[in-house]
Every structure is written in C-alpha cells, then in structure tokens.
Amino acid sequence: MAAEGMEARDSMGRTLHPTGSPTDRLAAVGNQMIEIHLWLRAELARLRADLDTPSRDLRAHCLTFCAALGRHHTGEDAGAFRLLADEVPELRPVLANLVADHDVVAGILGRVEELLAGDRPLPTAQVRAELDGLAALLESHFRYEEKRLVSALNALTGRPGTAEQLLGLTAPAD
Template sequence: MHPPFSPSARLTALGTQLIEIHDWLREELVRLRASLDSPGGLTRELRAHCVGFCAALHRHHTGEDAGAFQVLAEQVPELRPVLATLSEDHRVVASILTRVEELVSGPVAGPAVRAELDGLAALLESHFTYEERTLVAALDAVSAGTAEELLGLNVPDGNSAVEERN
C-alpha cells in the first residue's frame, strides 16, 4: 500500500488519486479482457478476477456517490448537474456489472462476457475521461476525507491483483 500522506499533501492530491484509481481500473479491465482470449475459456481464476474487478469498480462508484459527490455538491454547487450525470452513469455501469457477474457465475460462453466487457470498457472510458476533466480541480480543493472515504478505493499500488483487494 502507499505511504500515508500528510493532510495537506492528501488535499492537493485527491484529484490525482482519482486519475490513478481510474488508470488502475482501466488496466485491470484491459487485463481481464485479454485473459478472455487465453486457452481454457472462463476458468475459475478468470471468473474470480472478473468478480473482483466488478466489486472494486462498484466500490469506487458507490464511494464517489456517497463521498466525493456529496462533498462536491456542498462545496461546489455549480457541479451538481455534472454530478447527477456521473451518478446516472454509475447506475448504468452497475447494471452492466450485474449482468457480467450473472454471466460468469453460470455456464456461459466467453463471447457473452466479452460483449459485456467491451461495452463496459467503452462506457467507462467516456465516463472516466469526463469525470477527470470536470472534477479533478474541484477534488484538489476538497477539505475533508480520505481517498477511500471519498473515492471508494485507496490508490492502488499496481503490484497486487484485484482479487487481493477483496
């Protein structure tokens, strides 16, 4: 895990931490999609990675909705329409994650999972880019909370797999 930040360092880095979390989620999704092409199809390990990724992404989005978005709505009211749009995206992503989890828990062929993950990847890239463009500066000015409290996850260290975080 990362070394603890001083309160002032954390405050100036929250926007950067959001980007780092998004980058990590992007990388995990690339790994997950690439592993679908490996021989053996949906192995137990691949299913566990998929469920772990879905859980981490869900934690991030519910953390944002209950944490960062609430704080930003209070401290920067002009962002409320943006936050509402992003929260709606979170609900759409949650429905895709539910479908993915249902598919990997049953006797499914890889193409159905691939289709859901490809759609998820396209949606997330658009969502993450918009969120980063509209919220990073405001997040850097937030005066309360940790990355885990406000963003749902700590900044991933890049050395451990999704399953290890759950």
C-alpha cells in the first residue's frame, strides 16, 4: 500500500489512485474513473453470482451497490461532465450520450430497488434479468466513457479539488 501522500502506481509506473494529497489537487482523474469502473464491475459480478445462493444479506448488498452506482453517475453528471463540457466543448455530444445512459441505468436501478422492497420472497428471476441487462449496458457504457474521456480527465491534473467531487465516489481500497 502506498504511504499517505504518495500515489499508487501500476507495473508500468502509471498513477492509479492517489491515496492522499496534502494540497488536495486532482491527479489522474481518468485513471481513477477506470478504477471505479473496475470496482463497480466486480461488485456487480459478485452480486449476480450471489443470486445463485441468496442470503439475507443479498438485499442489503444489492441496495448498497445501486446506491454507489447512482452516486457515481450523479457525481459525474454534476462534476466531471460539467467541467469537461466547459473545458472541452467538442466532448459535449459524447457527454450527452453518457448522461442519456445514466438515465437508463437509473431506471434499471429503480426497478431493482422496487423488486427488493418489502418482506416478500426475493423475485430472483426478475432481479437477475434486470442485473443482466444492467451488466450489458454498463460494460458498453464504461468502455465508451473510458475510451472517450480518460485523456481529457487526466488533463485536469493539478487543479484544486478531489476525484470524489468529480466522479461521485472513489474506488474502495482492497
């Protein structure tokens, strides 16, 4: 683990996720977005696998995941996407597509939350169908977002602020 104030780096020396910065300056925001996406993918895969052996914690895990994904997309819409729209106007059509995806994802998350509400038995087949659709949409969405935005986000390095302010959350440390 990196020491406080140091940056974690991958095997090629690229900055992955600042673990702390005394000056609260943005660093490698695009790389941090990729880390968040990797974590969300892993959590969704784990959640889908947990549907095969439901436990009493499944509802809580699902609701926690839905909240984290919603917070990430809301954070991007209000933070990173607004900043990029101002700083890199040619990305506005890309950002509009991504915001539209966020709306579709929010609809799926709402349906999942409705399926989990109450004390009735978990409608596993319906939840699985929603999560499978979500997984397919997110994979396409994340790849498009990463391909189109990582370089522009990484160019924000050195500005005041935090990645959490731009991306809605930070990838949890393992």
